[in-house]
Amino acid sequence: MIERKFVAQKIKEFQIEEYITQNLQNVGHSHTKMVKTPLGEKIIIFTSRPGLIVGRKGQNIKQLTKTLKKRFTLENPQIEISEVEIPSLDAKIVGEKIVDALERFGSEKFKAIGHKIMMEVMKAGALGIEIVVSGKVPSARAKSWRFYSGYLKKCGDIANSVRKSNTQAKLKTGIIGVKVSIMPPDIKLPDDIELKDEMEIKVEEVKEAGEKKEEQPKKETKRKRRKKETGKEGKDESKGT
Numbered sequence: 001m002i003e004r005k006f007v008a009q010k011i012k013e014f015q016i017e018e019y020i021t022q023n024l025q026n027v028g029h030s031h032t033k034m035v036k037t038p039l040g041e042k043i044i045i046f047t048s049r050p051g052l053i054v055g056r057k058g059q060n061i062k063q064l065t066k067t068l069k070k071r072f073t074l075e076n077p078q079i080e081i082s083e084v085e086i087p088s089l090d091a092k093i094v095g096e097k098i099v100d101a102l103e104r105f106g107s108e109k110f111k112a113i114g115h116k117i118m119m120e121v122m123k124a125g126a127l128g129i130e131i132v133v134s135g136k137v138p139s140a141r142a143k144s145w146r147f148y149s150g151y152l153k154k155c156g157d158i159a160n161s162v163r164k165s166n167t168q169a170k171l172k173t174g175i176i177g178v179k180v181s182i183m184p185p186d187i188k189l190p191d192d193i194e195l196k197d198e199m200e201i202k203v204e205e206v207k208e209a210g211e212k213k214e215e216q217p218k219k220e221t222k223r224k225r226r227k228k229e230t231g232k233e234g235k236d237e238s239k240g241t
Helices: 002-023 050-054 056-071 091-105 107-123 157-161 222-240
Strands: 029-036 041-047 078-083 128-135 143-150 163-170 175-183
Touching: 002 029, 002 041, 002 056, 029 091, 041 050, 050 056, 050 078, 056 078, 091 107, 091 163, 091 175, 107 128, 107 143
Parallel strands: 041 078
Antiparallel strands: 029 041, 128 143, 128 175, 163 175
């Protein structure tokens, strides 16, 4: 019974996130996080344009809370908006930019759009980026075009840390798929080696407790020297007589 409750809760969270992503399109929406609190459910929306989501005098937020409360039977939903620090390193925001540009200018300028956004991402500090545009671009037959720059890991444990997104652009010629993969700069690669400066190690000799100290020769006092000198002088005089 407890396992079913956990599964039902996770399904509910996924449905809420999917509903928010569908409603918040072309506003720089990155992802949504749901946290349970004693007061109720706390929903954190990460975006690059918080002003568009909040709306005038918070009307959009109020409307969103009402719909979430009715549709998903939430007791006290609290929506919090968090701004993304570097939007150029977020794969979903970058994919949304490409889709918006394709829908504006059409599929004829897809190469210029891909190269421009790729340069923006690399200037932001990314280690690598890959953009794959697939569909009827630019001819009547479906093709896939790949734009890449830098270093991108595609296998192993590090590949799980690569940020990915899949978006779609709806054009007159048909739907065009856009796949974006970004390798952020905070990933630590296993082949990164840092060389440290050599440390000077001083070795000191330690004497054992059983060893006897070397006896130093005792210094002669002035009186002993005088006695020796007087004794030598007396012997010399007696020999002369």
